[in-house]
Amino acid sequence: MLAPAPHIETAIDPIALRRAFGTFVTGVTIITTVDADGNPRGMTANSFTSVSLDPPLLLVCVGKSASSFPAFNEAKSFAVNLLHEGQTEVSGVFASKSVDKFQSVNHDRVHTGAPVLTDCLTWFDCTTHNRIDAGDHVILIGQVQAFGTTPSAPLGFCRGRYANVKDPLPSGWLASHGMVVGYLIEADGNILLRADGKGGWVLPSAKRRIADNELKLDDGGALTLLPENTFLYSVFDVADSDPGYLIYRARLSHDSMGVALPPDLRFFSIDNLPYDAVPTREVRAMLRRYLRERHDARFGIYMDSRDGGRLAMIDGDAQPWLQTPREQS
Ligand SMILES: Cc1cc2nc3c(=O)[nH]c(=O)nc-3n(C[C@H](O)[C@H](O)[C@H](O)COP(=O)(O)O)c2cc1C
Numbered sequence: 001m002l003a004p005a006p007h008i009e010t011a012i013d014p015i016a017l018r019r020a021f022g023t024f025v026t027g028v029t030i031i032t033t034v035d036a037d038g039n040p041r042g043m044t045a046n047s048f049t050s051v052s053l054d055p056p057l058l059l060v061c062v063g064k065s066a067s068s069f070p071a072f073n074e075a076k077s078f079a080v081n082l083l084h085e086g087q088t089e090v091s092g093v094f095a096s097k098s099v100d101k102f103q104s105v106n107h108d109r110v111h112t113g114a115p116v117l118t119d120c121l122t123w124f125d126c127t128t129h130n131r132i133d134a135g136d137h138v139i140l141i142g143q144v145q146a147f148g149t150t151p152s153a154p155l156g157f158c159r160g161r162y163a164n165v166k167d168p169l170p171s172g173w174l175a176s177h178g179m180v181v182g183y184l185i186e187a188d189g190n191i192l193l194r195a196d197g198k199g200g201w202v203l204p205s206a207k208r209r210i211a212d213n214e215l216k217l218d219d220g221g222a223l224t225l226l227p228e229n230t231f232l233y234s235v236f237d238v239a240d241s242d243p244g245y246l247i248y249r250a251r252l253s254h255d256s257m258g259v260a261l262p263p264d265l266r267f268f269s270i271d272n273l274p275y276d277a278v279p280t281r282e283v284r285a286m287l288r289r290y291l292r293e294r295h296d297a298r299f300g301i302y303m304d305s306r307d308g309g310r311l312a313m314i315d316g317d318a319q320p321w322l323q324t325p326r327e328q329s
Helices: 014-021 069-074 088-094 281-296
Strands: 029-034 040-045 049-052 057-063 077-082 107-109 115-117 122-134 137-149 155-158 161-164 179-187 190-195 214-216 222-224 231-237 244-251 265-269 299-303 310-314
Touching: 029 057, 029 069, 029 088, 029 115, 040 057, 040 088, 057 069, 057 122, 069 137, 077 115, 077 137, 115 122, 179 281, 231 281, 244 281, 281 299
Parallel strands: 179 244, 231 299
Antiparallel strands: 029 040, 029 077, 049 057, 057 137, 077 122, 107 115, 122 137, 155 161, 179 190, 190 265, 214 222, 231 244, 299 310
């Protein structure tokens, strides 16, 4: 269906226009600079746009009525800090007229001297490339001198409200390390798999990179794993642009065998694994290897390498690491 025909008038209703602009979904940023007295200044801004890769340029629009406008209008440098989903309060503080906005955040100087928020989704530290007068705003074009990013979920904004952007990262991706950590868990001749919501089955994933003695479930419960049977099993990449995969093999403790599982988790008999529904070739190959190695109770550790991967066999169960007093110091 077509949208109603636009009603072209010479006078545009600014309130209706602001509402119409507000239907465009954006992220939320804190733009920062340092004023002539050396004080950090900042404000919430969603007018951020990436402009050019070569040279690396971005822009933000700064309202002339903002109290920090003179600082941005004179600054030789500024930073744009994109917020993550847990930072609605930071956005609120920097959208206010508070005089001590920077008391509520940790910040650092990285390259140009403009304040960079220690905790944010992504930051760009820029020198001022150009300023363009544009009505009641000035378009500030920055040349990126340094930037950093994290895999957190972004904070969204639309129609004057904060919006959740469904985390675009794969389940199990560790925010701090950009890896999917999975568990190949056996219990009584069955392997635990998780429905991927697209008709496929994947390995259950963990929230931490270090091997845990339990697998935390989304419903708040946990399955206990036998520590002496939990060991690194496979480290591989699926594609250059994807996260790395780090898989542990583990065995469920007897207490956890009868625990009711959330609907997306299911045990499959080891002789009847749904290979055709496992979407990742590397994971299918790993499951087949597990089956072979389990038969002889001799497990290997696989490591991806440019020449096709390497497998090292290890005998027996994992042993606790007993440090000598010399190693402890
Ligand atoms: C989500 C959001 C986005 C905003 N985007 C902008 C923007 O792009 N440009 C702008 O000048 N003000 C923007 N504002 C308003 C400023 O943050 C607000 O006027 C602030 O009080 C300015 O701070 P100051 O007066 O201390 O400089 C936005 C506010 C919010 C809540």
